[in-house]
Every structure is written in structure tokens, then in C-alpha cells.
Amino acid sequence: MAEESRRVHLQLARPPSLPDDAELVMRVMPLPADSNANGDIFGGWIMAQVDLAGAVLPSRIAKGRIATVAVNEFIFKQPVSVGDLLSFYARVTRVGRTSISVHVEVHAERNPAELQQVKVTEANLTYVAIDSTGQPRALPGSATG
Numbered sequence: 001m002a003e004e005s006r007r008v009h010l011q012l013a014r015p016p017s018l019p020d021d022a023e024l025v026m027r028v029m030p031l032p033a034d035s036n037a038n039g040d041i042f043g044g045w046i047m048a049q050v051d052l053a054g055a056v057l058p059s060r061i062a063k064g065r066i067a068t069v070a071v072n073e074f075i076f077k078q079p080v081s082v083g084d085l086l087s088f089y090a091r092v093t094r095v096g097r098t099s100i101s102v103h104v105e106v107h108a109e110r111n112p113a114e115l116q117q118v119k120v121t122e123a124n125l126t127y128v129a130i131d132s133t134g135q136p137r138a139l140p141g142s143a144t145g
């Protein structure tokens, strides 16, 4: 039984449709306080979580302070419900002189009685490395960084 449970857990750990270079950067479960009037999770809460998750890989590359400069695309594919366990997978899609773009996919694990995994959101965001005055700075390893 323990062996079987472990196998189920591993099967749900990573959606097979994800590209190999997508990294699990964050997991979180929304609470009732995060829901809207329909009882679904508020889109603004999901956007905030995606912004946090999207910043993980750019922070590592920038080795310091970054700011979100753009949410280039954001798609709510399926509603999120209280009790969903959300996994955020990120992949760097572009590294420029001062900026880094990432693609974030959010997958919800739900219905513990008969576990399911559903892609609920995907987004493209761009972050800029900034200096202590908030101005763009060249990334480490770039021509001027």
C-alpha cells in the first residue's frame, strides 16, 4: 500500500506535457479568503502568485534585485478552486542585456478521492535586473555586465 501511494504521488508530481527544461519553482494552496463572489479563486491572487513564481529563475540569473517590467501574456485556462494544490513550473525563454523572459505554467492537483491534474493558467512575463537606484543594470555575464 505504501509503495502504491508513493507511485501515485510520483505520477502526479510532473505533468507529462511540460517541456524538460521547465522547473518546479513554487507550490501553494489557495484559501477561502482568496475567492471571488462566484466561489472561484480571484484572478488577481493567481496573477500575484505567478509574478512571485516567475521571478525565481530571473533572480538567480540576475544575482540581485529585479523588477517585473511586463506581463506579456496571461491566460486563465480553467478556474481554480479552494483546496487545489497549485504547482508553478517556470522556463526561461529569453535572456537579453538587462531583461529575462519566462514562461510560467500553473497546474492544479485536485479531488483527493480521485486525483486529477489540470493546467489552469499560463503566462509570459519579463523581469529586468535593476541597481540600487532602480535603474536597469546589465546581467552578469552579458557584454557590459
Ligand SMILES: CC(C)(COP(=O)(O)OP(=O)(O)OC[C@H]1O[C@@H](n2cnc3c(N)ncnc32)[C@H](O)[C@@H]1OP(=O)(O)O)[C@@H](O)C(=O)NCCC(=O)NCCS
Binding pocket: 066, 067, 068, 069, 070, 072, 095, 096, 097, 098, 099, 100, 126, 128, 130, 134, 135, 136
Ligand atoms: C523596470 C524598469 C526599471 C525598466 O526601466 P526602462 O527605462 O523602462 O528600461 P528599458 O527601456 O531600458 O528596458 C529594459 C529592458 O526591459 C525590456 N522591456 C521593456 N519593456 C518591455 C516589455 N513591455 N516587454 C518585454 N520586455 C520589455 C527591454 O527590452 C530591455 O531589455 P534588454 O536590456 O534585455 O534588451 C522601469 O520600467 C520600472 O521601474 N518599472 C516599474 C517596475 C515595477 O514597479 N514593477 C512592479 C513591481 S516589481
